[in-house]
Every structure is written in C-alpha cells, then in structure tokens.
Amino acid sequence: MPNGRKVIIILLIFVGILLLIFTALEISGHCLVAKNRSFWASYLNDQRLDTRTFNQLVKRNDSLKKKMDNYSPKGVYIVIDTAYNLIFLRKGSVTLTQATVSCGSGNVLEDPQGNRRWVFDTPRGEFAVQSKLRDPVWIKPDWAFIEEGKEIPSKFAEERYEEGVLGDYALGFGDGFFIHGTLYTRMLGRNVTHGCIRVGDEALKTIYKEALIGTKIYIY
Numbered sequence: 210m211p212n213g214r215k216v217i218i219i220l221l222i223f224v225g226i227l228l229l230i231f232t233a234l235e236i237s238g239h240c241l242v243a244k245n246r247s248f249w250a251s252y253l254n255d256q257r258l259d260t261r262t263f264n265q266l267v268k269r270n271d272s273l274k275k276k277m278d279n280y281s282p283k284g285v286y287i288v289i290d291t292a293y294n295l296i297f298l299r300k301g302s303v304t305l306t307q308a309t310v311s312c313g314s315g316n317v318l319e320d321p322q323g324n325r326r327w328v329f330d331t332p333r334g335e336f337a338v339q340s341k342l343r344d345p346v347w348i349k350p351d352w353a354f355i356e357e358g359k360e361i362p363s364k365f366a367e368e369r370y371e372e373g374v375l376g377d378y379a380l381g382f383g384d385g386f387f388i389h390g391t392l393y394t395r396m397l398g399r400n401v402t403h404g405c406i407r408v409g410d411e412a413l414k415t416i417y418k419e420a421l422i423g424t425k426i427y428i429y
Contacts, residue, residue, distance in 0.1 A: 308412030345379035
C-alpha cells in the first residue's frame with residue numbers, strides 16, 4: 210500500500226476515535242447537568258418545606274406561650290420548695306425575695322392514749338393567704354403536749370397559749386398551717402417543723418409586707 214494512503218487511513222481512524230471520545234463526553238455532561246438540576250431542585254424544595262415547617266412551629270410556640278401566660282399567677286405570689294427548703298416571693302417572672310426556710314419533717318406521732326396519729330408534713334398544692342398576724346401567739350394543739358409527755362389541758366386552758374415562738378409575723382393558709390418566724394434560725398434549711406414554714410426575720414418581714422389576703426401560695 211502506498212505511504213500516502215496509509216497516512217490517510219491512520220488520520221481517519223484517529224478522527225473517528227476523537228469523535229467517539231467527544232460524543233461520550235457530551236452525553237456524560239448532559240447527564241451530570243441533569244443530575245445537578247435535579248439535586249438543586251430537590252434541595253430548594255426541601256428548604257421551602259423546612260421554612261414552612263419552621264414558621265408553623267413558631268406560630269404554635271407563640272400560641273402555647275400565650276396560653277401559659279394566661280395560667281401564670283398575676284401580681285405577687287409565694288412559692289415554697291419543701292425538698293430544698295426555699296421560699297420565693299415573686300411578682301410575675303421576677304423574684305422579689307428568696308430565702309432558706311424549714312419545712313415539715315415527715316415524722317409521725319401517735320397518741321398513746323387513743324387512736325389519733327399525726328404526720329408532720331408541709332401540705333403540697335395551691336393555697337392562699339387567709340390571715341395576717343403581727344406578734345402572733347401560738348395556741349398549742351394536743352400533739353404538742355403529747356410530744357412533750359405532758360397531760361393535755363382543756364381546750365381554752367392558759368397553758369395552751371405561748372408567745373414569742375412564732376416570730377414577729379405569721380401568714381395563715383388554712384388548717385392551722387402558717388408561714389411564720391422562728392427562734393431556731395440555725396435550723397433553717399432543714400426539714401424539722403410540724404408542717405408550718407419557718408422563715409428568717411428579714412425575709413419574713415418582706416413577705417408579710419408584700420403579701421395580701423388572697424395572695425396565692427404554691428407549695429411543692
């Protein structure tokens with residue numbers, strides 16, 4: 210075969226190979242572009258869905274917050290944590306006073322002469338200030354005499370009345386329970402009472418001043 214013809218055939222083969230390569234690259238490029246377009250379309254769609262979901266969650270959160278605000282106490286209220294022996298005087302979300310207190314011991318006392326039994330726990334739940342007393346006098350109940358090993362006096366006997374043990378102020382919230390002062394300040398922070406809440410002088414003075422008849426008390 211003449212040399213010129215060989216050269217032409219080689220060139221034709223080379224051109225054909227180049228055409229095949231370019232065709233393959235073009236097809237691959239179209240596929241890649243198509244895949245990229247599909248990816249970005251999907252991504253943008255997901256972003257729209259996420260934004261829509263986020264907005265819905267924000268609206269739902271705002272709605273729940275408004276409902277919670279409606280249930281929140283208005284004005285001044287008192288919160289007592291019996292586990293950690295703490296009292297909080299709050300106004301809305303602001304804490305006006307916080308102090309260490311003493312709450313119920315949980316001890317049990319039984320009447321050896323009868324079938325009565327007392328459990329010295331601070332009650333839990335929602336209450337309200339029912340009375341406000343200055344220089345309160347403690348009217349000792351039957352269990353106080355049993356605990357001391359003494360004979361129980363008549364209902365209105367003079368020995369039932371004891372001054373000075375409840376501090377300068379007392380706030381009653383029902384069934385003989387009070388928030389009051391104490392002579393035993395060294396015991397604050399411990400569960401040692403018969404159910405009442407003992408408070409130090411300064412905190413008690415503030416609480417007495419700010420709380421009104423009807424002020425809510427939340428104990429847990």
